[in-house]
Amino acid sequence: xxxLTVAQKFKTLFGTEPVSIVRSPGRINLIGEHIDYNDGFxxxxxxxKEIILAISPNTTDDTCNLYAFDFDSSFTFQLSxxxxxxxxxxxxxMGVVDELQKAGYQLKAFNCVFGGNIPTGAGLSSSAAVExxxxxxxxxxxxxxxxxxxxxQISKKAENxxxxxxxxxxxxxxxxxxxxxxxxxxxxxxxxxxxFPFQIDxxxxxxxxxxxxxxxGDSEYNTRRxxxxxxxxxLKSKYETIKSYRDVTPEQIQTVASELPAKTIDRANFVxxxxxxVGDATELLTSNDIVGFGQLMYQTHDGLSKxxxxxxxxxxxxxxxxxxxxxxxxxxxxxGGFGGCTINLIKKENTKSFIEKAESAYQSKxxxxxxxxxxxxxDGTSLV
Numbered sequence: 001x002x003x004l005t006v007a008q009k010f011k012t013l014f015g016t017e018p019v020s021i022v023r024s025p026g027r028i029n030l031i032g033e034h035i036d037y038n039d040g041f042x043x044x045x046x047x048x049k050e051i052i053l054a055i056s057p058n059t060t061d062d063t064c065n066l067y068a069f070d071f072d073s074s075f076t077f078q079l080s081x082x083x084x085x086x087x088x089x090x091x092x093x094m095g096v097v098d099e100l101q102k103a104g105y106q107l108k109a110f111n112c113v114f115g116g117n118i119p120t121g122a123g124l125s126s127s128a129a130v131e132x133x134x135x136x137x138x139x140x141x142x143x144x145x146x147x148x149x150x151x152x153q154i155s156k157k158a159e160n161x162x163x164x165x166x167x168x169x170x171x172x173x174x175x176x177x178x179x180x181x182x183x184x185x186x187x188x189x190x191x192x193x194x195x196f197p198f199q200i201d202x203x204x205x206x207x208x209x210x211x212x213x214x215x216x217g218d219s220e221y222n223t224r225r226x227x228x229x230x231x232x233x234x235l236k237s238k239y240e241t242i243k244s245y246r247d248v249t250p251e252q253i254q255t256v257a258s259e260l261p262a263k264t265i266d267r268a269n270f271v272x273x274x275x276x277x278v279g280d281a282t283e284l285l286t287s288n289d290i291v292g293f294g295q296l297m298y299q300t301h302d303g304l305s306k307x308x309x310x311x312x313x314x315x316x317x318x319x320x321x322x323x324x325x326x327x328x329x330x331x332x333x334x335x336g337g338f339g340g341c342t343i344n345l346i347k348k349e350n351t352k353s354f355i356e357k358a359e360s361a362y363q364s365k366x367x368x369x370x371x372x373x374x375x376x377x378x379d380g381t382s383l384v
Contacts, residue, residue, distance in 0.1 A: 024133030036168030046178025069115025095158030123335025128171035178380030294330025301332035310337030
């Protein structure tokens with residue numbers, strides 16, 4: 001999406017130049033999946049797939065006018081009347097407005113045009129990019145005085161409350177706090193964070209997009225949260241030393257195995273193993289051991305598939321293909337699961353060969369084209 005195109009459309013629709021143009025990126029997560037809502041650590045980064053928003057106060061009347069460039073779709077609403085719509089995309093924007101108003105910020109009507117090149121349904125958090133971009137843009141045009149962390153927290157609440165997805169904070173945090181050529185080790189409990197250089201000279205980060213999003217995704221996501229909550233609640237009741245999953249050992253989980261369904265125990269075992277993997281991964285990055293890092297990615301996928309059960313046939317096929325090809329240093333499903341992308345670390349000289357192999361095999365297996373994206377790690381939400 002070219003910045004100019006969104007700005008041009010804004011001028012065509014509203015007759016003036018936008019006051020602010022904001023870029024808000026999607027994100028990848030190198031390792032640490034489904035543990036952001038379990039008080040774990042994650043290792044995300046913002047990428048060069050992004051949403052561009054052109055935004056200005058509406059000085060003519062009290063209507064907020066929205067236009068989604070990629071859908072060629074318009075929507076209007078009043079600040080005093082925020083009603084969820086079946087259209088879908090306006091809810092992410094109204095959700096941000098709703099949370100800002102609940103927090104006491106004084107907004108006026110505004111005009112906004114947005115579009116971008118984040119593939120929808122690929123698990124790259126286009127929704128968080130929109131939310132953070134809107135919060136950032138409103139902060140700019142109305143001088144709200146929001147900090148980066150305010151933007152993250154308001155955007156997360158918008159998705160939890162207005163949109164109705166019980167997501168953790170990782171997506172919004174990565175979109176806002178991203179730093180070029182770095183990953184963020186984020187403590188999802190305290191929100192303390194640390195940047196680690198992602199020195200992958202000679203490697204590409206390649207996303208393989210299954211092109212599917214199985215419908216059970218959202219309901220199963222909420223089920224996983226309930227299962228994890230049930231296990232940690234029982235563990236806390238048994239052990240005074242346990243405050244969150246990061247305090248739990250595999251041995252302690254086994255002591256409550258008879259009191260919980262077997263699948264709930266599997267979920268808990270995955271969570272504590274994945275929390276440990278993130279710690280191991282940062283040590284490997286510090287010593288620039290990309291091969292060791294890649295092995296952890298494969299381990300994460302196996303846990304997500306077998307213990308957490310959020311993978312699907314297409315994702316498992318792509319991970320297995322990556323492993324068996326001998327061309328891919330690390331591969332795993334990324335995001336909520338049940339579709340979306342695998343993320344792959346590949347030596348540059350192997351990238352073309354693997355993409356060709358994967359596209360051919362995927363087409364043959366599923367009669368569906370495989371989309372692939374080579375992505376770079378860029379800065380977080382900012383003014384253009």
